[in-house]
Amino acid sequence: MNASVPMNDAILQVEHLSMKFGGLVAIGDLSFTAKRGEITALIGPNGAGKTTVFNCITGFYKPSEGMITLNRSNGSRFLLERLPNHEIPARAKVARTFQNIRLFSGMTLLENLLVAQHNKLMKASGYTILGLFGFSGYRKASAESVELAKHWLEKADLVDRADDPAGDLPYGAQRRLEIARAMCTGPELLCLDEPAAGLNPKESAALNTLLIDIKETSGASILLIEHDMSVVMQISDHVVVLEYGRKISDGSPQSVRTDPRVIAAYLGVDDEEVETVLTEVGDEDVIEQLDIGPDSAHGPGASSSFMAGPVSDTVGHSTGERITVAKGASKAEQVDAKSSTAPRKPSERATAKPKTPTAKPRGGSK
Amino acid sequence: MAVTVNPERDVVATPMQRALREALYAGAISLGLFVLFIGLKTGQNISNELVLTTRWGLLVAVVVATAIGRFLYVAYGQPFLANQKIADVATGLLPASAASRFFQLPAFIVAVVLVVLLFALNNSLAGWVGPGAAGYLQFLRALSVIYVLACVIYYFRGFIHANFTKLGIAALILYPILVVAVLSLMSWSIVGGLQGSLKWVDNYGIQILIYVMLAWGLNIVVGLAGLLDLGYVAFYAVGAYAYALLGTQYGLSFWILLPAAGAMAAFWGVLLGFPVLRLRGDYLAIVTLAFGEIIRLVLINWREVTNGSAGISGIPKVTFFGLMTFNVSDPNYIAKVLHIAQSSAYYKIFLYYLILALALLTAFVTIRLRRMPVGRAWEALREDEIACRSLGINTTTTKLTAFATGAMFGGFAGSFFAARQGFVSPESFIFLESAIILAIVVLGGMGSLVGIAVAAMVMIGGTEVLRELDFLKQVFGPDFTPELYRMLLFGMAMVIVMLWKPRGFVGTREPTAFLKERKAVSSSFTKEGHG
Numbered sequence: 001m002n003a004s005v006p007m008n009d010a011i012l013q014v015e016h017l018s019m020k021f022g023g024l025v026a027i028g029d030l031s032f033t034a035k036r037g038e039i040t041a042l043i044g045p046n047g048a049g050k051t052t053v054f055n056c057i058t059g060f061y062k063p064s065e066g067m068i069t070l071n072r073s074n075g076s077r078f079l080l081e082r083l084p085n086h087e088i089p090a091r092a093k094v095a096r097t098f099q100n101i102r103l104f105s106g107m108t109l110l111e112n113l114l115v116a117q118h119n120k121l122m123k124a125s126g127y128t129i130l131g132l133f134g135f136s137g138y139r140k141a142s143a144e145s146v147e148l149a150k151h152w153l154e155k156a157d158l159v160d161r162a163d164d165p166a167g168d169l170p171y172g173a174q175r176r177l178e179i180a181r182a183m184c185t186g187p188e189l190l191c192l193d194e195p196a197a198g199l200n201p202k203e204s205a206a207l208n209t210l211l212i213d214i215k216e217t218s219g220a221s222i223l224l225i226e227h228d229m230s231v232v233m234q235i236s237d238h239v240v241v242l243e244y245g246r247k248i249s250d251g252s253p254q255s256v257r258t259d260p261r262v263i264a265a266y267l268g269v270d271d272e273e274v275e276t277v278l279t280e281v282g283d284e285d286v287i288e289q290l291d292i293g294p295d296s297a298h299g300p301g302a303s304s305s306f307m308a309g310p311v312s313d314t315v316g317h318s319t320g321e322r323i324t325v326a327k328g329a330s331k332a333e334q335v336d337a338k339s340s341t342a343p344r345k346p347s348e349r350a351t352a353k354p355k356t357p358t359a360k361p362r363g364g365s366k
Numbered sequence: 367m368a369v370t371v372n373p374e375r376d377v378v379a380t381p382m383q384r385a386l387r388e389a390l391y392a393g394a395i396s397l398g399l400f401v402l403f404i405g406l407k408t409g410q411n412i413s414n415e416l417v418l419t420t421r422w423g424l425l426v427a428v429v430v431a432t433a434i435g436r437f438l439y440v441a442y443g444q445p446f447l448a449n450q451k452i453a454d455v456a457t458g459l460l461p462a463s464a465a466s467r468f469f470q471l472p473a474f475i476v477a478v479v480l481v482v483l484l485f486a487l488n489n490s491l492a493g494w495v496g497p498g499a500a501g502y503l504q505f506l507r508a509l510s511v512i513y514v515l516a517c518v519i520y521y522f523r524g525f526i527h528a529n530f531t532k533l534g535i536a537a538l539i540l541y542p543i544l545v546v547a548v549l550s551l552m553s554w555s556i557v558g559g560l561q562g563s564l565k566w567v568d569n570y571g572i573q574i575l576i577y578v579m580l581a582w583g584l585n586i587v588v589g590l591a592g593l594l595d596l597g598y599v600a601f602y603a604v605g606a607y608a609y610a611l612l613g614t615q616y617g618l619s620f621w622i623l624l625p626a627a628g629a630m631a632a633f634w635g636v637l638l639g640f641p642v643l644r645l646r647g648d649y650l651a652i653v654t655l656a657f658g659e660i661i662r663l664v665l666i667n668w669r670e671v672t673n674g675s676a677g678i679s680g681i682p683k684v685t686f687f688g689l690m691t692f693n694v695s696d697p698n699y700i701a702k703v704l705h706i707a708q709s710s711a712y713y714k715i716f717l718y719y720l721i722l723a724l725a726l727l728t729a730f731v732t733i734r735l736r737r738m739p740v741g742r743a744w745e746a747l748r749e750d751e752i753a754c755r756s757l758g759i760n761t762t763t764t765k766l767t768a769f770a771t772g773a774m775f776g777g778f779a780g781s782f783f784a785a786r787q788g789f790v791s792p793e794s795f796i797f798l799e800s801a802i803i804l805a806i807v808v809l810g811g812m813g814s815l816v817g818i819a820v821a822a823m824v825m826i827g828g829t830e831v832l833r834e835l836d837f838l839k840q841v842f843g844p845d846f847t848p849e850l851y852r853m854l855l856f857g858m859a860m861v862i863v864m865l866w867k868p869r870g871f872v873g874t875r876e877p878t879a880f881l882k883e884r885k886a887v888s889s890s891f892t893k894e895g896h897g
């Protein structure tokens with residue numbers, strides 16, 4: 001085991017992680033560390049592979065290569081790529097939310113939070129048998145679970161709507177509920193996939209408060225995918241930047257935001273500053289690209305019928321959602337290319353990616 | 367007529383013109399549809415040749431009836447329905463609803479008088495007006511009874527709605543007693559009453575309750591966990607054959623075999639579930655369907671054990687908890703022990719209460735389980751399986767428990783069925799049974815016990831009622847058997863209910879826990895599951 005980081009300092013260590021879908025390398029040789037008690041942000045343009053990293057960490061995908069180690073505060077350590085899907089939240093205490101919100105929309109808010117405490121309640125109810133006969137131990141545990149649910153409803157500012165169906169909530173509240181539900185599993189690592197996508201500034205501010213509160217009071221570390229730079233810069237302690245499945249930068253928010261590779265790839269710092277970089281790079285398309293905000297189309301998938309498709313279709317992407325990939329290929333590579341002034345060949349990744357719009361050929365810009 | 371057909375005039379056409387035009391269209395469409403179905407009939411003559419008989423008269427009647435029906439609906443029905451929604455300008459009140467106009471006191475009194483008169487004159491009627499007219503009068507009597515009951519229900523609808531469950535259970539418990547009492551009064555003898563009650567308790571009561579129980583069992587799998595199971599009848603068969611075989615071969619008592627049959631069905635549920643539950647949606651449906659057929663084929667072909675399609679007969683009756691039996695020849699026959707008149711009705715009434723208790727047990731367990739973590743996990747699974755896994759729920763075992771629990775109740779119902787029939791054969795466990803049970807669950811509103819019970823009553827009771835409509839023979843000739851139309855009516859009823867209430871009779875969902883107040887969840891938020 002790579003012990004370069006002391007064990008109780010790092011909660012999550014991702015080492016040489018690769019994930020290939022057929023010919024497409026969604027993540028290539030990614031290594032990073034998330035420290036305990038910190039908010040680590042994972043950023044990058046659309047299609048960079050952030051959600052795929054989450055799906056590998058939470059066991060929805062089995063990575064092609066690499067090792068994901070989780071160190072719990074009690075000293076136990078789990079190799080997440082080897083655990084079955086449902087044991088990752090249950091034993092390794094990793095909880096997650098989804099980019100396209102996945103609530104139990106026909107159940108009330110309270111029920112959503114009670115389902116999250118399933119394993120605990122299952123034990124308390126003697127795997128249903130004792131509970132069926134109304135044993136007092138179960139009744140106590142179920143009262144406690146309602147208390148915990150209420151606690152998180154209060155934190156998420158949703159307690160007034162506890163008895164309404166989750167599908168009836170406005171978008172921002174659904175996001176907060178999903179976070180509250182994840183917290184009800186009692187996680188040590190909370191993975192949030194674009195929690196601020198589609199939120200208005202007020203909801204976004206409420207989310208920031210909630211996340212800071214979680215970090216400070218519950219002791220959970222947070223791994224965050226975010227497009228909203230105000231959120232990332234304000235609350236994260238550590239930023240990892242992905243582009244086309246590769247890490248292009250890693251460090252404090254300050255250092256990341258001044259990294260020219262990151263600026264070119266993704267970040268909006270100052271419009272003029274970006275433009276200088278862009279004119280250096282010589283790609284006008286990037287300017288268009290930066291105007292594209294986070295896509296707001298990540299609503300919960302429409303009600304599906306018995307005839308709906310297999311699970312893998314719906315992991316990570318709501319039906320019909322297509323990942324749009326940046327028009328040019330890797331901007332970071334363009335910066336590199338510029339500095340080495342060598343004409344770039346289209347990378348094999350760009351050709352392997354069928355969804356890359358090739359409307360405007362990059363044509364070896366420099 | 368050319369004027370009304372002109373589409374340009376669509377906007378200004380009066381309801382009358384529109385109705386005429388739509389009646390013409392409807393007539394034309396039904397002519398096109400039925401010209402081959404009804405207009406022509408193929409048959410064989412004496413020398414086995416194919417002959418074509420034409421039935422133009424019937425065709426014309428059907429087409430004209432369709433056109434008139436459409437005309438009446440567009441000309442009067444639609445404006446009426448629209449007017450029901452317009453409030454009076456002066457008072458701001460909605461017009462009296464169709465129901466309150468339909469259920470009025472004078473009509474109620476007339477109906478009550480009719481019922482009493484016709485019941486009192488029951489025996490002498492045929493003599494006075496001839497058997498043909500007596501049939502119609504009996505039908506009129508049935509209609510009046512229904513009208514009277516509907517009036518009562520309508521006027522007490524608020525009370526009934528508030529206490530539906532309690533009233534329903536009370537009505538079910540009192541039902542055999544009431545039937546015997548009414549029939550005894552009518553024939554002025556207890557024995558006659560008991561004898562007459564057989565049909566009502568057995569064909570209606572027990573039959574409906576078996577389906578209620580089966581549908582409640584399937585509801586756990588389909589309605590709660592959202593797994594589409596098209597082979598539920600397989601577990602019913604396992605339960606029935608478990609009792610039939612062990613009961614006839616080893617003479618074990620029903621009270622031992624009932625739990626054994628349930629356990630066996632649950633075991634088969636797990637056995638089937640393990641490989642199958644990783645499939646979803648259409649695939650799961652097809653594999654469960656195949657499983658149901660496999661069980662039936664095994665029952666047909668494994669002659670040494672199951673006696674093939676001839677079935678198993680002489681299945682022992684249920685005893686009164688071992689204290690009394692229902693066999694006339696036994697020394698502890700119930701009539702001998704209690705010193706009452708002999709009648710086969712005791713057994714039926716006992717069976718009625720037995721299946722009622724089993725059905726209520728199913729309901730009770732379902733209600734309890736829904737409030738337990740496992741039941742909540744079932745519903746969460748129906749809503750979103752991926753979210754379940756992200757919360758650490760083992761979806762495989764959760765699905766398996768749903769499958770096994772549903773199968774167990776199917777097994778209970780099956781062993782009861784075997785005990786009631788005294789005979790089982792593979793013919794009772796065809797796919798159609800699975801389909802009917804599933805249809806009841808869907809019609810009732812997936813997940814809702816009350817809705818499902820009502821749906822079973824309407825569907826199974828409705829088809830039983832068809833047997834009563836003997837007077838129709840007078841209209842359609844002596845060859846007419848209304849029972850043959852039961853699937854047609856079943857299908858029509860389903861289409862109508864699904865148009866009227868797409869989520870079934872009871873579409874709302876009761877939350878399993880609440881913080882401040884219990885609010886039903888509207889069906890627009892719940893999901894049906896992915897299979």
Ligand SMILES: Nc1ncnc2c1ncn2[C@@H]1O[C@H](COP(=O)(O)OP(=O)(O)O)[C@@H](O)[C@H]1O
Nearest residue numbers: 021026045046047048049050051052053316323
């Ligand atoms: N299940 C899958 N099968 C094939 N390709 C996938 C799958 N999941 C993700 N991808 C691809 O991997 C790349 C990264 O996607 P994703 O992780 O969703 O990006 P991000 O979350 O950073 O926007 C995309 O090109 C996407 O199309």
Ligand SMILES: [Mg+2]
Nearest residue numbers: 050051052099
């Ligand atoms: Mg994503």
